[in-house]
Amino acid sequence: MRNTITVMNAKGGVGKSTLVLGIAETLSTYHRKKVLVIDSDAQASISHMLTPSEQLDAIRAQGRTIVEYLIAAVLKEEPARWEDFVVTGTSDVDDARSIDLVPSDTHLTLFEREVSKRDYEVRLRKIVRTWVAEAKSTYDLVLIDSAPGLSVLTECWLREADFYLSPTKPDHISTRGLKFLRQFRQRDPDMGFAEPLGVIVNMKDLHSTDDEQYDRWLRKDAENRCFPISVVRASPLQAAGHFSPRPRSYWAKYPGNTGDQLRQLTADLLSRVAAAQKRA
Numbered sequence: 001m002r003n004t005i006t007v008m009n010a011k012g013g014v015g016k017s018t019l020v021l022g023i024a025e026t027l028s029t030y031h032r033k034k035v036l037v038i039d040s041d042a043q044a045s046i047s048h049m050l051t052p053s054e055q056l057d058a059i060r061a062q063g064r065t066i067v068e069y070l071i072a073a074v075l076k077e078e079p080a081r082w083e084d085f086v087v088t089g090t091s092d093v094d095d096a097r098s099i100d101l102v103p104s105d106t107h108l109t110l111f112e113r114e115v116s117k118r119d120y121e122v123r124l125r126k127i128v129r130t131w132v133a134e135a136k137s138t139y140d141l142v143l144i145d146s147a148p149g150l151s152v153l154t155e156c157w158l159r160e161a162d163f164y165l166s167p168t169k170p171d172h173i174s175t176r177g178l179k180f181l182r183q184f185r186q187r188d189p190d191m192g193f194a195e196p197l198g199v200i201v202n203m204k205d206l207h208s209t210d211d212e213q214y215d216r217w218l219r220k221d222a223e224n225r226c227f228p229i230s231v232v233r234a235s236p237l238q239a240a241g242h243f244s245p246r247p248r249s250y251w252a253k254y255p256g257n258t259g260d261q262l263r264q265l266t267a268d269l270l271s272r273v274a275a276a277q278k279r280a
């Protein structure tokens, strides 16, 4: 089944982690999907968004993040299992009870540096390929939250996952990040690459004529496959990343139009995945 999605834009701060969070929580709450979120960013934003900080501190102290898994499997060539690094039942949304997470940590960048220094790229790619293949049979959807820029690990996810999804802000710099990704995809076509699921316009300011123009311009290019919804800049989404110590309802976290937009976006995402699965 084709169900693994790398969320990527070479430009930072476009809302990748926030949308991974909102989509995962919507998939769990409204579609009862079993979701695995893989945090592939040393900033660990999605890890912080899905787990309380004390729990994350404990996980890090015990060495149970993606970094220790990759060090063991790739650099030490040990028979490590990614399943042993999964945190189950994350999220502060009371009805979102089926989101698992492989959290990240800051020394992911050191690991990546070591991979390049020691020429372990091929082994990293093989480990990522096996991980993707195994995770897709355990979960309904796998979402990989990537770091900004194009790291050696992000390249593996882009080449091994079934799909990639690109959030962007409707502005010049963020759309350049999309262009860079497209050019990268077209290079070395025999090396394999995820299929583009589409572009999500995020943080659109409804009062900005510039945002409106960039939004239209992005939609004019059919290759972008823009999702029908442009997610507006809204305070609930800005606040969504702060893990609430007390469980909250989906409605409290994503009230009104924000929840409507996330549900529409998630339904469209599921339709695109289903259509691609049928084609395959």
Ligand SMILES: Nc1ncnc2c1ncn2[C@@H]1O[C@H](COP(=O)(O)OP(=O)(O)OP(=O)(O)O)[C@@H](O)[C@H]1O
Pocket (backbone or CB within 6 Å): 011, 012, 013, 014, 015, 016, 017, 018, 019, 041, 043, 045, 146, 147, 148, 202, 203, 204, 231, 232, 233, 234, 235, 237, 238, 239, 240, 241
């Ligand atoms: N639709 C939105 N409305 C308001 N704020 C948003 C929205 N989407 C994201 N944000 C805010 O924008 C900031 C950047 O979002 P986020 O961290 O999700 O981006 P990112 O692409 O994952 O960044 P990075 O490249 O650093 O990983 C955060 O403060 C987040 O709360």
Ligand SMILES: [Mg+2]
Pocket (backbone or CB within 6 Å): 016, 017, 018, 041, 045, 046, 145, 146
């Ligand atoms: Mg992020």
